[in-house]
Amino acid sequence: MNIRRLTVEDLPRLREYWRKHWGDDFVVAHGVIYRPETLNGFLAIEDDEWVGEITYSVSGDECEIVSLDSLREGHGIGTKLMDAAVDEARTRSCRRVFLITTNDNLHALGFYQRRGFDLVRIHRHALDETRKLKPGIPLIGMNHIPLRDEIELELMLK
Numbered sequence: 001m002n003i004r005r006l007t008v009e010d011l012p013r014l015r016e017y018w019r020k021h022w023g024d025d026f027v028v029a030h031g032v033i034y035r036p037e038t039l040n041g042f043l044a045i046e047d048d049e050w051v052g053e054i055t056y057s058v059s060g061d062e063c064e065i066v067s068l069d070s071l072r073e074g075h076g077i078g079t080k081l082m083d084a085a086v087d088e089a090r091t092r093s094c095r096r097v098f099l100i101t102t103n104d105n106l107h108a109l110g111f112y113q114r115r116g117f118d119l120v121r122i123h124r125h126a127l128d129e130t131r132k133l134k135p136g137i138p139l140i141g142m143n144h145i146p147l148r149d150e151i152e153l154e155l156m157l158k
């Protein structure tokens, strides 16, 4: 499996990918709409196929992971994509890497914490606002858990 940088040629396919996996061609976190053309990222490629993607946004000394998806779970793809983004954040002298996940995503909460991320904030009922921007978000999320809150996790680099 190879990791390569996301390029402008990849954007139409990334939009399609997000539509399929996240219900639309944009993602919303802490009330902000993120579109692929405003982000940097990496792709995981195996046999010419996309098997994962990560996107991030660097602002000042902070790097926000906006999306992370693995299409073949448990083969190290998510870890490699995260490592690539954290390396990039270090190269760009970021103080911290942070991300938002939702209260229902127990698998992702475990994945990030096992990789050194701390839970730092809970934005209670943040999904009420997110649904105004993205009405397709279901009321019941993963693991049959009501999808309500945003949870912020961070990895300090310095």
Ligand SMILES: CC(C)(COP(=O)(O)OP(=O)(O)OC[C@H]1O[C@@H](n2cnc3c(N)ncnc32)[C@H](O)[C@@H]1OP(=O)(O)O)[C@@H](O)C(=O)NCCC(=O)NCCS
Pocket: 067, 068, 069, 070, 071, 072, 073, 074, 075, 076, 077, 078, 079, 080, 100, 101, 102, 105, 107, 108, 110, 111, 114
């Ligand atoms: C969270 C997510 C990105 C993880 O991706 P992944 O490719 O499964 O991640 P990895 O394979 O690197 O790691 C998963 C587990 O497999 C194990 N693993 C890694 N390589 C392995 C290998 N070659 N053989 C066996 N197990 C392996 C890892 O040890 C890890 O377990 P751990 O977390 O207990 O350490 C993925 O589950 C996903 O896409 N979820 C849906 C989208 C999502 O929720 N994204 C996050 C939104 S905030």
